Every structure is written in structure tokens, then in C-alpha cells.
Amino acid sequence: MKEGPDIARVAALLGDPARANMLTALVSGRALTAAELAQEAGVTPQTASSHLAKLEAGQIVTLRRQGRHRYFTLSGPDIVEALEVLMGIANRVGHNRVRTGPKDPALRKARVCYDHLAGEMGVALFSGLAARKLIVSDHNGVMLSDAGVSFADEFGIDLDGLRRNRRPLCRECLDWSARQSHLAGAFGAALLSRFYDLGWARRSKDSRIVTFSPKGEQSFKSLCDAPETISRFL
Amino acid sequence: MKEGPDIARVAALLGDPARANMLTALVSGRALTAAELAQEAGVTPQTASSHLAKLEAGQIVTLRRQGRHRYFTLSGPDIVEALEVLMGIANRVGHNRVRTGPKDPALRKARVCYDHLAGEMGVALFSGLAARKLIVSDHNGVMLSDAGVSFADEFGIDLDGLRRNRRPLCRECLDWSARQSHLAGAFGAALLSRFYDLGWARRSKDSRIVTFSPKGEQSFKSLCDAPETISRFL
DNA sequence: TTCATAGTTCGATGTTAATCGAAGCATCCG
DNA sequence: CGGATGCTTCGATTAACATCGAACTATGAA
Structure with missing residues (x-):
């Protein structure tokens, strides 16, 4: 019977400290690489990779490949x-x-x-x-x-x-x-x-x-x- | 080195389906009892109680005791x-x-x-x-x-x-x-x-x-x- | 080709936390 | 005083997930 948008799913994506750190680092609007975001969040690249995959799957961030770098940005001003x-x-x-x-x-x-x-x-x-x-x-x-x-x-x-x-x-x-x-x-x-x-x-x-x-x-x-x-x- | 408000802590509180259901039920502004919120969220009263304790500790909701009922409301318009x-x-x-x-x-x-x-x-x-x-x-x-x-x-x-x-x-x-x-x-x-x-x-x-x-x-x-x-x- | 860098996947580990049954308080009613 | 209702605490179970080491892939540079 529950209807409407799934708030919890989105909120849960923002609700992890590592992910929240990454996202706040992206508020400036600059595109950052996975490694930079890992450092911002204070986690290893593997962990960051896992988080970024989730954020991308949830369309919280968007990904732009450029050479061997992967640049992430927030998916919209609503974020x-x-x-x-x-x-x-x-x-x-x-x-x-x-x-x-x-x-x-x-x-x-x-x-x-x-x-x-x-x-x-x-x-x-x-x-x-x-x-x-x-x-x-x-x-x-x-x-x-x-x-x-x-x-x-x-x-x-x-x-x-x-x-x-x-x-x-x-x-x-x-x-x-x-x-x-x-x-x-x-x-x-x-x-x-x-x-x-x-x-x-x-x-x-x-x-x-x-x-x-x-x-x-x-x-x-x-x-x-x-x-x-x-x-x-x- | 991390500074500023702890976004993740708040977001995590909104990031559970049961809690999100309770909170959206409270958007109307009406104060609801623990039992009503349990039903809204589709969980047992025990589970609801645990969630409500967390939401109150996190100051997402405020509690008003009235007789043997406990009425919950959102703690502010920012919620x-x-x-x-x-x-x-x-x-x-x-x-x-x-x-x-x-x-x-x-x-x-x-x-x-x-x-x-x-x-x-x-x-x-x-x-x-x-x-x-x-x-x-x-x-x-x-x-x-x-x-x-x-x-x-x-x-x-x-x-x-x-x-x-x-x-x-x-x-x-x-x-x-x-x-x-x-x-x-x-x-x-x-x-x-x-x-x-x-x-x-x-x-x-x-x-x-x-x-x-x-x-x-x-x-x-x-x-x-x-x-x-x-x-x-x- | 060889090496270095950027990033991912896999697997194992540990922790957190959501859930509910059962029992315990507290309040109100008759 | 019972007895009922509203809600919480306790305890045990289960599931999810964050984390990182190690190994793997892909791109670029020498």
C-alpha cells in the first residue's frame, strides 16, 4: 500500500559517513576522481570504489570517463x-x-x-x-x-x-x-x-x-x- | 580534519524504510501515537519503539506525553x-x-x-x-x-x-x-x-x-x- | 614491450542494526 | 483492587554492509 517515492533509499545512500564525505566534497561543483574522493572520505580506494558504484547506481552522482580517470559529479542541484x-x-x-x-x-x-x-x-x-x-x-x-x-x-x-x-x-x-x-x-x-x-x-x-x-x-x-x-x- | 555538521548521522536516521514511513506520516503536522506510527510503518510496536527512540535521540521528532499515550511530531519544518x-x-x-x-x-x-x-x-x-x-x-x-x-x-x-x-x-x-x-x-x-x-x-x-x-x-x-x-x- | 598509474573485483572479516517474541512498567478504567 | 491498554526493555536471531588485503584489468607513458 505504500506509495510514492522511496525516500529511504535515497537517504540511506547519503547516510554513510564515507559517502557523505564524498558528496560534500563534490558540492563545489568540481568533478573529482575516485582517488581524490577516497582521500576526502578517508577510506581506501577499494572501499571508495564500492561506495561510488552505489552512488552511481542510485543516480546520486554521474560519471564521466576521461582517459584512465573517472570523474564524478553530483547528478543535479537537488543533491x-x-x-x-x-x-x-x-x-x-x-x-x-x-x-x-x-x-x-x-x-x-x-x-x-x-x-x-x-x-x-x-x-x-x-x-x-x-x-x-x-x-x-x-x-x-x-x-x-x-x-x-x-x-x-x-x-x-x-x-x-x-x-x-x-x-x-x-x-x-x-x-x-x-x-x-x-x-x-x-x-x-x-x-x-x-x-x-x-x-x-x-x-x-x-x-x-x-x-x-x-x-x-x-x-x-x-x-x-x-x-x-x-x-x-x- | 573533517569539519562541519554530521550529515551522515541525520541522513542515516531518515534512511531506514520503517523510519521514513513514520516520518512521512508525520508530514501532515498531526501528532501521532507510537502505535499509529507502527502501523504506518508496517512494523510491530516493539520495533517502532526502537525506531522512535532513535529518532527522538537524534532530535528528528519530539515527544509529548499525554496520559498513557506518547504523541510524536516532527521536530521542525526543516525535517x-x-x-x-x-x-x-x-x-x-x-x-x-x-x-x-x-x-x-x-x-x-x-x-x-x-x-x-x-x-x-x-x-x-x-x-x-x-x-x-x-x-x-x-x-x-x-x-x-x-x-x-x-x-x-x-x-x-x-x-x-x-x-x-x-x-x-x-x-x-x-x-x-x-x-x-x-x-x-x-x-x-x-x-x-x-x-x-x-x-x-x-x-x-x-x-x-x-x-x-x-x-x-x-x-x-x-x-x-x-x-x-x-x-x-x- | 615494459612499467606505472587508476581503478575494479573478489573474498574474508567484523560490526552494525533491524526485527520480533516474551516479559516488564506505567497508566487509566471500572 | 483487578484488568486492560499503550509502550518499552531484554534477548536472540538474522541480514546487511562497510572495510581492507590481494589479485586483476585498463589506460597511458617510456
């Missing part, structure tokens, strides 16, 4: 959405896999969390935007204010484009090191991507560290502090 | 959101737990799918609203048109209230019997609830069947067909 919602729930109920404190100071300062900015600078960005009332946060979550919309426009972020896929614009994400919120969601990701494009920052190759240039960091600071227009940064 | 996203994914990838064809014609005609209308009438509603351009569907999903917004207003649905919680207004849900889309999401649920309030239909006590009164069915038909104003139905 990102699911991961973010689950992330939000895990945050709310306090299920964090936080064990050790942050060691590397660079990591504590600015790093990538999925595809948005985390660390002290991530928290500063969140509170800065909130102080400038560009984002407003209530008990239901975060959203862009009208001022925030025009800010995004000025800053060169195509909000309409972002709205076109169903990923929510703004989400709160509890920061592991700072224990405060930073900004996730499509807008959070777009901001970080814009920082890259503007040359303010770049991502390290092997780690999650985000390195800001001196000039970039200064611009970033003004972005978070200044209540005045931001066009002079660009 | 509904998660279930709907997963439902969408399961639909997309074709993971349906459809086994037998629909037997009961009444069930095939109109039934409850989670908390919205499914069956032939559910499909008729979807295509009717689409034909009247009250909802528009593109590759990213469904949304209300401007005309749809004023329609909802006229029809007595508090859109602003719905928007206040984060559950998406419109979602497509593939119909089990008719193999076409019907309307899910907060708006889909609100429509069905409005049908109840208007006396057009009522839900059977023990099954998922939705029974329309003759008058109600006629009004419903006009709702789906007529391009003119709907105020005359009210």
Missing part, C-alpha cells in the same frame, strides 16, 4: 539542496563531527566550507553583512534584505541567475572553529566565487585554506565594516 | 523540507516503491499523498492550474505566477503565512497511479486543506482516500477548467 538541508538539521540538533580544535591558524582564519567561506573571515562576513542590514536573520533562517539585493547587484552577483536554480539563496552554517554562523547557500557560494574573480583571494590546491591577498583582505574588511557604498572596491 | 527534497530526488531518479497497480478505484481517483492531493484529481488540479497559467513549470521546478498569487489570495490561502516557513511553495510530485505530476509543497498542502475547509472534500479515517461531495467535485472541476474568476465558488 546540493538535500545536503544543505541535512546540514542545517545537523546544525540545529548539534550533531557536529567536531573532534579536534583547529590546528592550522591559516585554516582557522579562512577556509572553504563546501563551496562558501568559513573561518574567522567567514564569520566576519556574516556579521558584517548582518550589521549593514544586507541580510536579515530571523527564527526561520536568513534572507537578503532589499538593500542586500541591490548590494549583490552592485557587487556583480547575478541574483536572478542564482534564483533560477532552486538552491536557497541564504543559509546559516555554524562555524566549526569560531562557533558562530557564517553564510552558506547560493549567495554565500557566489560571494566566495566573486572574491576569487576579483582577485581578492584564491584557494589552496591541496587544502581547504583560502588565501587572501593583502589588497584583497583590505577590500574584504571594508566590505564587512563600511556602511557606505562598495562601488569603490571594484 | 519536512528534507523529506520533500529527498522525495524530489527519488522521483527524479525513478526510485519509487511502486509495486502493485492501484486496486481501489476510489484510491486511484483522489487520495492523500503526504499532505496534498494525489490521484486523478490531483493530476487534474496540477494540469488545470498549469493550463490557467497560475503555476508555471520549467526545468527547475514549479512556481506560482503573478496570476497564481492573486488566485491564492482570492481562494483564501495565506501565501505570506506559507512563505514564512521555509518549505517551498510548489513542488512537483510524480503520481503513482497516473504517472503524471501533481502539486506538492506548502501551496499544494494548503490547497487540499482549503478543500476540506470549504467542505468540498473530506479525508477517510482509515485510508488515504479523499472523498469529494458532489457539490465539491463540481466546484473542483470548475476550478481546474474555468479560466474565469473563481470567486463565485466561495
